[in-house]
Amino acid sequence: MTRLLLLATLALLAATAAQAHTGEGIGGGFLSGFTHPLFGWDHVIAMVAVGLWGAFLGAPAIWLLPIVFPLVMAFGGALGVAGVSVPMVETGIAASGLVLGLMVAFGVRAPLWIAAVLVGVFAVFHGHAHGTELPTAANPYAYAAGFVVATGLLHLAGIAFGTLTQTQTGSWAVRAAGVVIAALGAAFLTGVA
Amino acid sequence: MRRAAAVAFAAAVPSPAAAHVFDPGADPWGQILSAALVPASDPALLLALLPLGVTLGIWRTDGLPRVWPALAAGLAAGAAAAPLAGLSIAFAAILTGLATALLGVAALAWPVWLLATVAAVTGLVAGMTALEGHAPGTLPATIYLGMLMGALVTVAAPFVLVSATRDLVSAPWLTIGWRVAASWLAAIALMLAALRFA
Numbered sequence: 382m383t384r385l386l387l388l389a390t391l392a393l394l395a396a397t398a399a400q401a402h403t404g405e406g407i408g409g410g411f412l413s414g415f416t417h418p419l420f421g422w423d424h425v426i427a428m429v430a431v432g433l434w435g436a437f438l439g440a441p442a443i444w445l446l447p448i449v450f451p452l453v454m455a456f457g458g459a460l461g462v463a464g465v466s467v468p469m470v471e472t473g474i475a476a477s478g479l480v481l482g483l484m485v486a487f488g489v490r491a492p493l494w495i496a497a498v499l500v501g502v503f504a505v506f507h508g509h510a511h512g513t514e515l516p517t518a519a520n521p522y523a524y525a526a527g528f529v530v531a532t533g534l535l536h537l538a539g540i541a542f543g544t545l546t547q548t549q550t551g552s553w554a555v556r557a558a559g560v561v562i563a564a565l566g567a568a569f570l571t572g573v574a
Numbered sequence: 575m576r577r578a579a580a581v582a583f584a585a586a587v588p589s590p591a592a593a594h595v596f597d598p599g600a601d602p603w604g605q606i607l608s609a610a611l612v613p614a615s616d617p618a619l620l621l622a623l624l625p626l627g628v629t630l631g632i633w634r635t636d637g638l639p640r641v642w643p644a645l646a647a648g649l650a651a652g653a654a655a656a657p658l659a660g661l662s663i664a665f666a667a668i669l670t671g672l673a674t675a676l677l678g679v680a681a682l683a684w685p686v687w688l689l690a691t692v693a694a695v696t697g698l699v700a701g702m703t704a705l706e707g708h709a710p711g712t713l714p715a716t717i718y719l720g721m722l723m724g725a726l727v728t729v730a731a732p733f734v735l736v737s738a739t740r741d742l743v744s745a746p747w748l749t750i751g752w753r754v755a756a757s758w759l760a761a762i763a764l765m766l767a768a769l770r771f772a
Contacts, residue, residue, distance in 0.1 A: 521766065525766055529758050529765070
């Protein structure tokens with residue numbers, strides 16, 4: 382009897398998982414998708430760089446690139462969801478930071494179609510990385526909405542900062558940001574970061 | 575032999591999927607409300623209806639009034655054709671939303687007949703998705719009324735937001751912003767359409 386009471390007391394005192402917020406459902410799925418690009422610096426720098434470069438290139442690139450990126454990223458995501466393998470995804474993601482950072486750092490005024498193709502190619506890598514996680518997400522619908530919105534907001538942040546290019550000093554600040562992005566991209570690419 | 579054939583036939587006939595279960599026992603207002611909330615709770619329906627509202631607002635500030643009879647006719651046809659809907663109807667709804675959103679992203683001077691057709695197709699797939707598996711007459715009229723209201727509001731809300739802001743602010747960046755929003759909807763729809771192949 383005493384042993385039984387002791388066991389019962391132990392069972393009551395044993396700590397169980399709280400599970401107040403399990404991350405499941407629509408809210409959890411959205412938050413999971415929303416934070417996925419935000420908590421990965423390799424994603425953040427590339428998406429901000431897209432906005433910065435768009436601001437450097439001016440209209441229509443300033444709005445075309447942020448439209449191209451999510452659409453092509455979704456295509457890459459669809460490949461990931463469908464289980465189609467894309468070679469060197471992580472390398473492509475790291476290279477996107479380096480290349481796009483250099484474009485911003487040097488203020489490269491590439492023709493629109495080249496900029497769109499370059500951004501589109503890198504978007505496939507980023508989308509594939511997100512897409513492979515989609516089917517296992519708590520709520521795939523909310524997850525997809527979350528990471529598309531987060532990606533778009535990162536572009537907007539880049540565009541907002543990129544508007545500084547209208548002044549000489551601001552232009553140098555944006556180029557300096559490009560240098561930082563390129564350096565981080567190189568660090569990811571070489572495995573330093 | 576005849577009995578065996580009847581059993582085989584009964585087994586082969588698909589039973590209604592009834593993805594959305596309605597409560598016919600609720601009071602009429604409860605029935606309307608439960609049906610009206612279906613678009614808000616079904617991602618496939620949302621992804622079919624929201625892009626239509628955004629695209630119509632980008633197209634013209636009077637876009638929805640121009641095509642709403644086609645949308646309503648499509649919804650009615652969808653309700654009638656709901657028993658024919660299979661599991662793939664949600665996929666069709668998402669693809670319809672994807673195509674509609676891309677029309678909004680392009681923001682060209684689309685002819686009225688094209689947007690009216692898109693509205694009718696959207697109504698058709700939305701009606702079939704919302705009432706999937708429910709034969710006409712098996713649900714109270716209030717359910718159909720609620721579904722119609724819910725679908726129209728889900729299109730009208732983004733349309734009013736887009737067209738009203740475009741009426742208030744004539745700057746080009748605003749339309750660009752709505753085109754970006756349409757591209758986000760297209761991106762989400764594309765990703766979710768791919769789930770079918772996961």
